[in-house]
Amino acid sequence: MFKNKHFIIALLIAPILAIIAYFGTDMAVSEKPQAAQEGETYKLVSKSNCRYTSGLCSMENGDFKIQFRSEGLTQHALDLSLKTEFPLDGVKVALASSPEAKATPTDMLRSDESGQHWHLTLAAPSSEQDELRVVISANNTLYYGETSTEFVVYETLFTEK
Known part of the structure; x- marks a missing residue:
């Protein structure tokens, strides 16, 4: 079997073609990154x-x-800080008790003149199901997101009672 020169050449060429096909397919079908558009x-x-x-x-x-x-984090208040590499125009944060609940956003305050550090004190989350919602304005572009508040240290909240 290994005396056939066509078979040996195929064994050497096949992995090379597979690698070329892998990267070629990625280049052809992957989404190209784009810069954020103003507005x-x-x-x-x-x-x-x-x-x-x-x-x-x-x-x-x-x-x-x-x-x-x-x-x-205490029983009554959660102190949050935010940092980023880009200067921000403004940040609004809300703490919602469930995904369906409406929450009033609160403006975060700048911690420095660069607009890269912000802070805020919110009411303490009542459970691990609470969600942190954020809207950020930077260069006339809006960014929004939400996450659970599980990253907050809950042991202090529930042991102080």
């Missing part, structure tokens, strides 16, 4: 750290990335 609205995707009690929650859409940090 448009884009959804932020919650990263996996939002599902764990870590105190951090990252959200992103392409190059646009934000990170929430739970600075403190």
Whole structure:
């Protein structure tokens, strides 16, 4: 079997053709990244750290990335900070008790002149099912997203009673 030169050449060429086909298909059918257009609205995707009690929650859409940090949690208040690489024009945050519930958004306050650090104190979430909703304005473009509040440290909330 290995004495046939056609068979040996096929064994050498087949993996090379498979790699070329893999990358060629990816280039042909994958979506090309585009820069955010002024005046448009884009959804932020919650990263996996939002599902764990870590105190951090990252959200992103392409190059646009934000990170929430739970600075403190008591029975009555949740201190949140937000940081990003891009200067923001404004940030509104709401805490909803369920996906169907309506919540009143609150403006976050700038922590510095660069517009990259923001903070806010909200009422403490009542359960792990509460959702954090955010709308961000940057360069006349809106970004929005929602995530569960599981990243907040709940042990302090439920042990202080």
